[in-house]
Amino acid sequence: MLHTSDAFVTCPRHVGEPLVRNGESWGCRNANCAYSLRMGGFQTYLGIPVLIDFSSDTLCRSEAYVEVSPQQKFYLSRYSNKFARLIRRIVGGSNKLTIANCERFILELKKGSHSPRVLIIGSGEMGQGTDILWADNSVQRVGIDIYPSETTTFVADAHQLPFLEGSFDGVWIQAVLEHVAEPLRVAAEIDRVLKDGGIVYSETPFMQQVHEGAYDFQRFTVTGHRFLFRRFETLAIGGLGGPGVVLAWAIRYFIWGLFRNRSLATIVFYSFLLWLRFFDRATDQRALWDGPSGTFFLGRKNDANFLTQRALPTLYRGFQV
Ligand SMILES: [Zn+2]
Numbered sequence: 001m002l003h004t005s006d007a008f009v010t011c012p013r014h015v016g017e018p019l020v021r022n023g024e025s026w027g028c029r030n031a032n033c034a035y036s037l038r039m040g041g042f043q044t045y046l047g048i049p050v051l052i053d054f055s056s057d058t059l060c061r062s063e064a065y066v067e068v069s070p071q072q073k074f075y076l077s078r079y080s081n082k083f084a085r086l087i088r089r090i091v092g093g094s095n096k097l098t099i100a101n102c103e104r105f106i107l108e109l110k111k112g113s114h115s116p117r118v119l120i121i122g123s124g125e126m127g128q129g130t131d132i133l134w135a136d137n138s139v140q141r142v143g144i145d146i147y148p149s150e151t152t153t154f155v156a157d158a159h160q161l162p163f164l165e166g167s168f169d170g171v172w173i174q175a176v177l178e179h180v181a182e183p184l185r186v187a188a189e190i191d192r193v194l195k196d197g198g199i200v201y202s203e204t205p206f207m208q209q210v211h212e213g214a215y216d217f218q219r220f221t222v223t224g225h226r227f228l229f230r231r232f233e234t235l236a237i238g239g240l241g242g243p244g245v246v247l248a249w250a251i252r253y254f255i256w257g258l259f260r261n262r263s264l265a266t267i268v269f270y271s272f273l274l275w276l277r278f279f280d281r282a283t284d285q286r287a288l289w290d291g292p293s294g295t296f297f298l299g300r301k302n303d304a305n306f307l308t309q310r311a312l313p314t315l316y317r318g319f320q321v
Contacts (some may be wrong), residue, residue, distance in 0.1 A: 006164025008117075008167035011035055012053040012160040019162075026051070037098060048148040050155040051162035057159050059181060059215065061145055065155065097240050098129030098174075098203065101298055101320040105201045106136060108300070109170045112197060115140060116169035119193060121158050122176035123184075124149040127203075133172065141170075161189045170199040175294075177228070178218045187228040191301060198301045200232060205294045206239070207246040209253045222288075222295045223315050230307040232299030237315070243282030246293050248273040289318035 007018045011028035013035065019026050020037060029036030034055065035042050043050050045065035054062040109116040113210045115138050123143025126134055133139065134151070142163075144156040154164050158173070158180055171190045177183050204225060210216045220228075222239055252269035256262060299321055 001200075003232070008164045009051070009154070010162050010164050012051055012055070012156070012158075012162040015162070015164065018164065036294055043183070046148040047156055048155050052155065052157045053160055056160065056183060058159065060157055060169065091231050095129040095240065097297070098127075099132070101201060101203075101236060101296055102130055102132050102154060105170065105172065105298060106132065106139065108199045108235060108298075109139070109309050112137060112195075113169050116174060119144070119147075119161075119168045120171040120178075121164070121171065121173040121190075123151045126151055126171075127174040130172070130174065149315070158186045158189065161193050163193045165192055166195045166200060167193050168199075168203070169195060172201050174201070174203040175205070175222070177225075179212065179215050181217055183218055183220075183228055191231055192227075194301045194302070196301060199235075200301070201296070201298050202229065203294055203296045204239065205283055207293055208249050220295055221290070222317075223312055225295045225314055226297050226315060227307060229297055229299050231303055231305065232297075232300065233302045233305040234297070234299050237296070238300040238317075239288030241277075241293025242283040243291055244276035244279040244283070245273065246291055248276045249293065254256060284319075286317060286319045289316065290320065 006021070009019050009026075010017060011019060011030065011033060014028055014030045014033055017029045020029050021027075022037055022041075024044065025037060025041040027039075027041035028035040030036060031038060033039070035053075043062070043065055046287075050062075050065045052058060052060050054060070069268075078126075107147075109118065117140040118133070118144045120141060122145055124145035124147050134141070141153075143151050143153045143159070145152045145159065146155060148155055154162065158176060159182055170193055171192065173186075177186065180186050194200065204218070204220055204226065206219050206221060208219075224239060226234065226237055248269055251264045251272050255268045256265035259265070
């Protein structure tokens with residue numbers, strides 16, 4: 001999947017210099033580093049380099065990348081199942097707003113480069129509405145996730161991106177920020193690896209209950225999400241999925257709690273989502289600020305454009321003005 005020179009890939013602990021390679025082995029250039037080639041370099045997992053500094057505080061455990069754990073088997077089988085993906089798409093509908101945002105993201109990237117390099121954080125699964133991003137051969141895609149997959153270039157932790165400063169023209173981060181412990185730090189890392197004028201697209205849930213169990217930590221309003229990227233100027237901002245989708249999620253967890261049955265909850269969820277989502281078409285746009293299923297931010301890196309706390313409330317476009 002990696003089409004270009006890998007000279008922008010670096011040790012997560014020593015981010016200033018590119019890694020050195022020896023055949024299939026990757027190592028830190030710093031001879032004293034625990035990840036130098038002399039010390040054995042970075043471990044690989046299912047053929048993919050694991051560029052995580054396990055000596056720092058991280059949600060990832062090095063033992064998890066030695067053999068396939070049941071949870072990772074679950075991920076691999078789940079996300080490689082194209083049929084299940086198709087069913088979810090039919091019942092859940094295509095996310096037209098994400099598709100439009102993805103088109104705009106690529107359009108903005110190509111203003112700066114004919115062959116932009118894009119970092120996809122959370123690439124283990126191809127995100128909803130991102131088909132065009134994966135199909136465009138002029139885009140140099142680099143995917144990271146905490147588990148390997150066909151679309152993962154490196155296993156890495158978003159809190160410690162293993163890339164040199166200014167390595168990317170764009171960063172796509174969809175359905176990831178809710179799973180990180182320190183979103184502000186992740187946003188700062190995105191800022192660091194983007195070139196000046198680089199484009200970010202971020203999407204994260206708001207009115208959705210806990211998913212992926214123990215690894216779900218955050219929810220953001222539209223403006224709270226935007227504030228993470230305070231050194232970016234806004235190209236597009238708003239909510240995704242209206243009250244119909246939100247109601248279907250609430251029914252799912254209502255059924256799950258009441259009947260203690262996950263499968264029943266999933267069946268009921270999709271049977272409601274199938275028709276409830278059509279009400280969203282008739283819903284006032286302001287509802288997408290007050291109670292959206294998720295929120296998005298598309299922005300351009302611009303250090304001169306620092307968003308202050310004072311200015312933050314003026315961005316609100318919901319019902320409560
Ligand atoms: Zn190092």
